[in-house]
Amino acid sequence: MKAIILVGGEGLRLRPLTCNVPKPMVPVANKPFLEHMLDNLKRHHIDEAILAICYLPDRIQRHFEDGSGFGLSLTYAVEETPLGTGGAVKNAEQLLDDTFVVFNGDIFSDLDLTDMIAFHREHKAKATIALTPVEDPTAYGVVETDSQSRVKAFIEKPSRETVTTNLINAGTYVLEPEVLSLIPSGVHHMLERGLFPDLVERGIPFFGYRSNAYWIDIGVPQDYLRLHHDILMGKAIARFPGKSIADDIWREDGCDIHPSAKIIGPVVIGRDCSIGEDARVAGPAVLGAGCIIGQGCTIDEAILWQNVKLGAGVTVRSSVIGNNSAVGDNTWVSDGSILSDDTVVGSDNRLEHGIRLWPGSTIGDNSVSF
Ligand code: GDD
Ligand code: MG
Numbered sequence: 503m504k505a506i507i508l509v510g511g512e513g514l515r516l517r518p519l520t521c522n523v524p525k526p527m528v529p530v531a532n533k534p535f536l537e538h539m540l541d542n543l544k545r546h547h548i549d550e551a552i553l554a555i556c557y558l559p560d561r562i563q564r565h566f567e568d569g570s571g572f573g574l575s576l577t578y579a580v581e582e583t584p585l586g587t588g589g590a591v592k593n594a595e596q597l598l599d600d601t602f603v604v605f606n607g608d609i610f611s612d613l614d615l616t617d618m619i620a621f622h623r624e625h626k627a628k629a630t631i632a633l634t635p636v637e638d639p640t641a642y643g644v645v646e647t648d649s650q651s652r653v654k655a656f657i658e659k660p661s662r663e664t665v666t667t668n669l670i671n672a673g674t675y676v677l678e679p680e681v682l683s684l685i686p687s688g689v690h691h692m693l694e695r696g697l698f699p700d701l702v703e704r705g706i707p708f709f710g711y712r713s714n715a716y717w718i719d720i721g722v723p724q725d726y727l728r729l730h731h732d733i734l735m736g737k738a739i740a741r742f743p744g745k746s747i748a749d750d751i752w753r754e755d756g757c758d759i760h761p762s763a764k765i766i767g768p769v770v771i772g773r774d775c776s777i778g779e780d781a782r783v784a785g786p787a788v789l790g791a792g793c794i795i796g797q798g799c800t801i802d803e804a805i806l807w808q809n810v811k812l813g814a815g816v817t818v819r820s821s822v823i824g825n826n827s828a829v830g831d832n833t834w835v836s837d838g839s840i841l842s843d844d845t846v847v848g849s850d851n852r853l854e855h856g857i858r859l860w861p862g863s864t865i866g867d868n869s870v871s872f
Contacts (some may be wrong), residue, residue, distance in 0.1 A: 513721075531734070551575075579597065599816060602676075603675065604673065613713050632674040660757045672713065733752075754773035772790045795850050799816045816834075821840065823835070826844050
C-alpha cells in the first residue's frame with residue numbers, strides 16, 4: 503500500500519525553529535522528524551511513500567533522495583504554490599491507483615496502521631479517518647460519529663460553544679482512489695473544509711477509527727519540547743542514534759565527557775560532543791552533534807541542536823537552542839525559550855519566559871534580562 507505524506511506547510515507556528523528548515527526536517531532526538539514517521543510506516547509494512555512538498559523542497563529531497571538509504575521507496579509530488587491538504591493529494595492522483603493512506607506530516611503517533619486499514623476494509627469504507635481524544639479540540643478538526651463509527655459531521659477548528667466531542671481528526675486517513683474525483687484539479691482545496699464535509703453530505707461510506715495510541719502534533723514549540731519529553735521518558739516509541747552507555751543514556755562516537763561531569767538520564771548525546779568539568783546534564787535532554795558544554799554548565803530538560811557552544815556556568819532549562827549558536831559565560835536560558843540557528847548571546851544575560859530569538863540574532867554581554 504502507498505502512503506502520501508503532506509509536508510508542504512510552512513510551519514509558521516513553529517518559528518523560529520522552522521525559519522531555516524521545513525517542519526519535517528526539524529530534529530527530534532537527533533534525527534529529522536520525518537524519519538520517525540517513516541519508521542512507523544515501515545513497522546506496518548508500508549514501503550512506498552509519496553512526499554507532497556512545497557516549502558523548502560530541496561532540503562527534504564536532498565536528505566531523503568529515493569528513500570533507499572531509509573529502507574523504503576520515496577517519490578515526490580511538488581507544488582509550485584501551496585495547493586492545500588486536498589490539492590496536494592489531488593496533485594499526486596496519477597501515482598495513486600489503489601487504497602492509500604494520507605498523513606499530515608507533523609504528527610508523531612504510535613497509531614496501529616495495520617488495524618486501521620483492516621477496520622477500513624471491514625466497514626467497506628471509501629474513507630476512514632483516525633480519531634484521537636484531546637483536551638482542547640478547538641485547535642483541530644472535530645469529528646462526530648454515530649454508534650456505528652460512521653462520520654456524521656466534520657467541523658474544522660470549531661468555536662468552543664459548538665464543540666460536542668473531544669475526538670479530533672488525528673491527521674491520518676485511509677482513502678479509496680475514487681474519492682479523488684470529488685477534489686477539483688489545480689486549485690487550492692482543504693480536505694478538512696472540502697472533501698470531508700462533502701463525503702458526509704453525499705452519504706458516502708466515511709468512518710472514524712478511534713485510537714488511544716500516543717499522538718501529538720508538533721505544530722508549536724511547547725509541543726516540540728513535549729514530544730522530546732515523551733520519547734525520552736518512554737511514553738512514545740522511537741528509535742534514535744547512539745549506543746546505550748548506561749541506564750537511559752545514549753551516546754554516539756567521538757565524545758569527550760569530563761569524569762566529574764554528571765549525566766542523569768534520559769539523555770541523548772550526538773557524536774563529537776564535549777562536556778566540561780563539573781557540568782550537569784539532566785534529562786530528558788538531547789545534545790546534537792558537536793556541542794561543547796563548558797565547565798559548570800547546567801542543562802536540564804533542554805534540546806540543543808548541532809554545534810552549540812556554551813561557555814562556563816551557563817544554565818539551559820526547558821528550552822531549545824538551534825544549530826551553530828553560542829552562549830556566553832553565566833547566561834541563563836529557561837522557561838520555553840527558543841534560540842534559533844546562528845545566534846550569539848554574550849555572557850551574564852537572562853533569557854526566560856519563552857523568549858524567541860530569530861536566526862543570526864546577536865546579544866551583547868550583560869544586556870538582556872527578560
Ligand atoms: N503539500 C502540502 N501543501 N502540504 C500542506 C499544505 C499544502 O498546501 N498545507 C498544509 N500542509 C501539510 C502541513 O505541512 C502539515 O503537515 C499538514 O498538512 C497539516 O497542516 P497544519 O497546518 O499543520 O494543520 P493543522 O495542524 O492546523 O490542522 C490539521 O491537523 C490537525 C491534527 O493535527 C487538520 O487536518 C486538522 O483537522 C487536524 O485535527
Ligand atoms: Mg499541524
